[in-house]
Amino acid sequence: MNVLGIYHYWVFAILLMIGFYAVIAKLNLIKKLIGLSLFQAAVFLLYITMGNVEGASAPIFGFGAETFSNPLPQVLILTAIVVGISTTALGLGIVVRIKEEYGSIEEHDIQEIDRR
């Protein structure tokens, strides 16, 4: 197995877990959303990595290439990126509303106010 291949998969695993760590360990809601974005980016990276074919070119005809990388994961991820930003925006909207109602975006503060 070549070095770049295994390294790609490992970077995916580590990036995924860095994002996951931010989601579960950080108490700031915006930081959690940033972690979720990282998590998402790692998944994108995995899909594109798996669709790559050695020595091939982008799946567009007419530029003299003989072999092409897999177009399917690219289609999936292309749309997922745009859907991802829309849902992140929705999350940010909720965070802004929480800040307005609770005066804080730290999880501890919000739970304390809720208990009162």
Added chain:
Amino acid sequence: MTVIFGIFLLTLLLITAVAIVRTRNLFVAVMLMGIASLIIAANFFLLDAADVALTEAAVGAGVSTVLFLSALALTSERERARTSRKFLSFAVVTAAALVVIYATFDKPQFGSPDAPTQTYVSPWYLEKTPEFIGIPNVVTAVLGSFRGYDTLGEVFVVFTAGIGVLFLLAGAPGSKKAPLRPGSSVGLSQHLIPRVVGRLLIPFILLFGLYVQFHGEYGPGGGFQAGAIVAAAVILYALLEGEEKALKVIPRRVLLGLSAGGAILYGGVGVVCMLLGGNFLDYSVLADDPVKGQQLGIILIEAGVGITVTGVLLSIFHAFAARGRQA
């Protein structure tokens, strides 16, 4: 050479990710997210995914950063120092990482043409695209025609998310909308250099957006990318000249119309196909020659996608910006 560059980019990406999680300053974290997106886009390009690289660069490094920054302006830039159950979280994450890394040893070799991903479904698309659709970009062909249903669904997800943000943020907290105070949100207009450079750049960004939109059948591009690029150009205009001027160019009502109109255009093409005797989103019936019909259908639905994405991203931006003015 590509190998070295790939390893360099991925290492840089990991360092950036660690810095993002470690920093307490959210402004720094958001800026680093932009850098991480750019690195990922470059890496996508190395992996032959030109369309995806374009999307990630426009959305991840451009629009996403602006949205996070406008959310920060409404909340706070500092993160409190406390972290909950640091060691437990770290243990869980490490264990999960080890499991995922262990699983990578069973994955097919990177770049292997014999991997299951490469041998089952996708050769069919590569083989049949010239015959059925007749356009060079296979990604656009799959996105617009073969998997047109999925794309329609995704356009509606984008539209729904936009409506959700408007529901959350458009209602003013004190019920009355704060009037646009002249000179209150003038953006960067005091700064000469960004203003001059921006004015020079914006027409070309818009032109590039149109090129990406209408050249998507022949090269990397399409509605999603073009929508993000056009939205980025208008957002840049709003940042430089103030939000009210941007709203004068494209008022809120028009933006809402664009968001819904694009989705309706997409769905409408599908309905027209049915009325002409074909299946839903089967563009072959749109013209005498089935291949010509497919191409016409793809151009129309890509236009719909571009219009919706532009409308939704700009509506979201203006919703955040208006909230800032009221606060």
